[in-house]
Amino acid sequence: METDNKLLEKSYLLSIYKLQVESLDLHLGLSTRSALDLADSIGDEVLGSADALERLRRNYTGHVLELRRINIELTCKMIERNMMLEAKETALVEQRARLASVSTQLSNVEAQHRQLEDQVEELSRKNSAVKAEYDTLRERYRCQDLEFRRVAERGLQLLKSIMRMKIEAAEHRNEKNERVRNARVSKELRKATRRPVGIEIEPEEAKAKEQQMAGRAVPEQESREKLWRRGLPSSVKKPTPAESGSGLGQQFIPLTLEPICGLSRSLFDFRLKRGNSASGPSEDHYCCVPSCTAACLPSTVSDHKEAHLSEINAIKFSPTSSMVATGGTDRLIRLWSVAGGHLEHTQTLEGATGGITNLDFDPSGSHVLGASYNNVAQVWRTGNKKCQEILTGHADKVTAAVFRSTRHQAVTGSRDRTVKEWDLCKGACSRTISVLSYCNDLACCDTTIVSGHHDKTIRFWDTRAPSCTQVIPVGGRVTSLSVSHDQMHLLSCSRDNALKVIDLRTHNIQQEFRAEGFQCGSDWTKAVLSPDKSYALVGSADGTLFLWSMETGHLERSLTGVHVSAVNAVAWAPSGMYIGSVDQCKKLVLWR
Incomplete structure (x- = not known):
């Protein structure tokens, strides 16, 4: 860039030098011609008259004026060229300043570029490390997922096994309860065959009073009493009014083995309908729930x-x-x-x-x-x-x-x-x-x-x-x-x-x-x-x-x-x- 500037300066100085030479040649040409003309005039005057001398003087004056005019023009051109030279020198200084600024920016950009390249290389290394770690974690996840699936399948199998065992245990418990119940019924039946059993038959008036009080009895007692009555065989007759009038109005009637068996089955069927086995715990008695006739509107x-x-x-x-x-x-x-x-x-x-x-x-x-x-x-x-x-x-x-x-x-x-x-x-x-x-x-x-x-x-x-x-x-x-x-x-x-x-x-x-x-x-x-x-x-x-x-x-x-x-x-x-x-x-x- 500096070489180009020096060539431009030399070219500019050479053009100015050529212009000065041309101006000098022009002056010299004019002077020579004026001298020749003057010599000719002098020759003519020497040879001729005074008019020739006057003509020579006018020619000389005209040449002097022409030279002055040319000098003024050349001076103006020189001033213009000097102004142009100063403007170009100013522009050259500005361009050099801009060139220096651009060179500084270029250096900064190159430094940033080198820094970014270093960062890219560092990020590439980190990315490679992260990718390697990700691949490792992905492989671990795959292995753990397979292990989790195996454990889940094992858990499901264990759950099914537990449910099957619970069902089998419940069935075994029901079978055991059934065996205990049958053994208990057989034992009670054997006892019943050895001794007579009597049932109280109440008179009609006592029965009417009992029916009036039945609504106040608990549902479980009602059901048992109904089952008790339902278990009586049709062969057992109610006492006649004459029979009920004697004594306290109660009579014991002996029962055979068949009515006792039916009564026992009724009692055990009743308990099974309640959802419990003969040997199981009794149903929970529910607490008394307060009834609501009119709900209170909440306000506070x-x-x-x-x-x-x-x-x-x-x-x-x-x-x-x-x-x-x-x-x-x-x-x-x-x-x-x-x-x-x-x-x-x-x-x-x-x-x-x-x-x-x-x-x-x-x-x-x-x-x-x-x-x-x-x-x-x-x-x-x-x-x-x-x-x-x-x-x-x-x-x-x-x-x-x-x-x-x-x-x-x-x-x-x-x-x-x-x-x-x-x-x-x-x-x-x-x-x-x-x-x-x-x-x-x-x-x-x-x-x-x-x-x-x-x-x-x-x-x-x-x-x-x-x-x-x-x-x-x-x-x-x-x-x-x-x-x-x-x-x-x-x-x-x-x-x-x-x-x-x-x-x-x-x-x-x-x-x-x-x-x-x-x-x-x-x-x-x-x-x-x-x-x-x-x-x-x-x-x-x-x-x-x-x-x-x-x-x-x-x-x-x-x-x-x-x-x-x-x-x-x-x-x-x-x-x-x-x-x-x-x-x-x-x-x-x-x-x-």
């Missing part, structure tokens, strides 16, 4: 607690309304005493293998059934913290679990698109119902199982029939089901932000509840009917509780200001005095 907060370590999914009152159970994703079930409108933690049921999705009390209130994310349902006794029974068999998380009429029967629903009936005496599944859509909630009547599904339908299953008996579309994914105490109406909640009341006698939608601001917060939002079937209650995604009147169909009231997140579930105490609500922010609220 009675108490509230931060009940769990994480989100709470389920809440359920005991049949006596003295206890409430809550279950959450922290794998705990906590029992709270409800006394005087205050919540007091009494017990924590441990051993859940996954987050709790649903809860239910048995009719006696002594057992709690919980569904969990870990594909199982579990049974606890309220006086014992440890789990008593684990119901395995579902292939996906269990979303619903409810007791039926007794604590010996339960029903579960799962996301694996099955509904299972369980015999809790054996701890085994007695029936599996396959459905096209996974189940979100369940409800049970006497002989009917109701299931709510993700495909926006409610299905009815008869426990005595193998197939579905009724399908009702509701317009949204079903999140909860609640049956009234008289088992005549069903309340459903769905993701179309509506509650629907279904008449179980006609299987038609009787009422539909909607309200501005109500939004179903999740696929497991639970709604409930009041014990007297006068109100429908549900929690919204914004933490508000909405209460509708079943009689008018209008929104009765809304409860706000306590929950700050979506309400997952609500429950109404069977006594009608309290309601409970739980949300996603670990809060349990008691209303009255």
